[in-house]
Amino acid sequence: MDIKVLSLPAEKMKQKTRDESQLGFGKLFTDRMLMIEWKTGQGWCDARIEPYAPFVLDPACTVFHYAQEIFEGLKAYKWPDGRVVLFRPEMNARRFNQSADRLCMPDISEELFVDGIKQLVALERDWIPTASGTSLYIRPTMIAVEPVLGVHPSNHYYFYVILSPVGAYYAAGFNPVNILVEDHYVRAVPGGTGEAKTGGNYASSLKAGLEAKKKGYDQVLWLDGRERRYIEEVGAMNMFFAYGKKIVTAPLNGSILSGVTRDSVLKLAPTLGYEVEECPIEINALMADMRAGKVTEAFGSGTAAVITPVGKLCYKDEVLQLTGGKVGEITQKLYDTLTGIQTGKLEDHFGWVKFVE
Numbered sequence: 452m453d454i455k456v457l458s459l460p461a462e463k464m465k466q467k468t469r470d471e472s473q474l475g476f477g478k479l480f481t482d483r484m485l486m487i488e489w490k491t492g493q494g495w496c497d498a499r500i501e502p503y504a505p506f507v508l509d510p511a512c513t514v515f516h517y518a519q520e521i522f523e524g525l526k527a528y529k530w531p532d533g534r535v536v537l538f539r540p541e542m543n544a545r546r547f548n549q550s551a552d553r554l555c556m557p558d559i560s561e562e563l564f565v566d567g568i569k570q571l572v573a574l575e576r577d578w579i580p581t582a583s584g585t586s587l588y589i590r591p592t593m594i595a596v597e598p599v600l601g602v603h604p605s606n607h608y609y610f611y612v613i614l615s616p617v618g619a620y621y622a623a624g625f626n627p628v629n630i631l632v633e634d635h636y637v638r639a640v641p642g643g644t645g646e647a648k649t650g651g652n653y654a655s656s657l658k659a660g661l662e663a664k665k666k667g668y669d670q671v672l673w674l675d676g677r678e679r680r681y682i683e684e685v686g687a688m689n690m691f692f693a694y695g696k697k698i699v700t701a702p703l704n705g706s707i708l709s710g711v712t713r714d715s716v717l718k719l720a721p722t723l724g725y726e727v728e729e730c731p732i733e734i735n736a737l738m739a740d741m742r743a744g745k746v747t748e749a750f751g752s753g754t755a756a757v758i759t760p761v762g763k764l765c766y767k768d769e770v771l772q773l774t775g776g777k778v779g780e781i782t783q784k785l786y787d788t789l790t791g792i793q794t795g796k797l798e799d800h801f802g803w804v805k806f807v808e
């Protein structure tokens with residue numbers, strides 16, 4: 452499918468921030484966006500890259516009432532030699548279609564998804580920050596825009612991609628976050644939508660997040676929705692625990708988001724001399740192992756921060772501290788290696804990096 456590039460009038464071009472330390476996360480957007488529509492009987496149509504602008508949407512659109520929406524998150528990096536790369540974008544395309552299937556939304560070819568992003572990022576390459584830890588965050592989204600209140604899959608969709616230059620996630624340095632294990636609210640249940648990257652999962656997680664903040668914690672660690680006994684994941688990160696040279700994470704059981712970073716850790720760690728295992732992690736057993744000093748490190752994995760070290764873990768009023776508040780050796784090694792591959796400092800033996808031009 453041909454993607455039409457609409458002209459960008461000079462007066463619509465935004466001032467590019469020069470101070471890359473002030474970028475933050477997802478607050479600033481580039482000049483253009485990719486837009487493709489889907490209509491029943493017609494399929495994908497009218498692909499275009501157009502000036503970034505608000506949508507005018509009918510208040511009755513399905514997305515506003517029944518949350519038929521999915522999204523993705525990935526990043527582009529500009530290497531010191533000027534080349535621009537994406538990290539495993541085909542994984543995001545695949546997951547986007549899995550989310551689409553769960554929400555009864557149309558499938559988009561991996562080729563159109565990845566090529567559309569490449570074309571948009573190439574046009575917006577001057578927006579990609581280059582300071583250490585910065586990148587261009589890419590947010591593909593699909594929404595249901597048929598204006599009708601009946602509960603059924605929409606007959607009209609927008610697939611769009613917006614870009615946001617983002618700052619170093621750890622403005623104050625690579626510091627451990629403190630995590631509260633949630634034993635009341637749940638994020639997902641077997642048979643639900645936990646495996647899909649869909650807005651509703653995040654709306655329903657906000658309350659637990661706010662209550663955790665009030666208690667002084669940065670993030671919530673979700674337990675399984677049936678027994679509230681098994682570790683699932685953190686807000687937008689999968690969780691890993693290290694026992695010496697072995698790292699464990701929960702298996703993909705249908706209610707956990709299948710992270711691209713999680714998959715990358717599982718493939719990368721063995722090449723760095725660590726053993727990996729996907730196995731159910733029972734919270735009481737984990738707390739006992741932490742008390743006994745068997746758990747040597749804990750970290751989260753996700754596109755936004757790549758690897759996040761965990762400091763304190765609180766479960767039912769018991770607070771346990773990991774790594775003495777410092778960043779563990781495995782956590783640091785995985786962070787350095789993954790970001791090294793993404794930014795071209797280390798060789799990519801996996802074929803993960805995809806050049807944009």
Ligand SMILES: *Cc1c(COP(=O)(O)O)cnc(C)c1O
Nearest residue numbers: 687688689708710711712753754
């Ligand atoms: C996006 C996300 C992750 C991390 O996935 P990555 O592909 O590694 O960015 C983990 N959990 C949830 C709930 C997410 O939405």
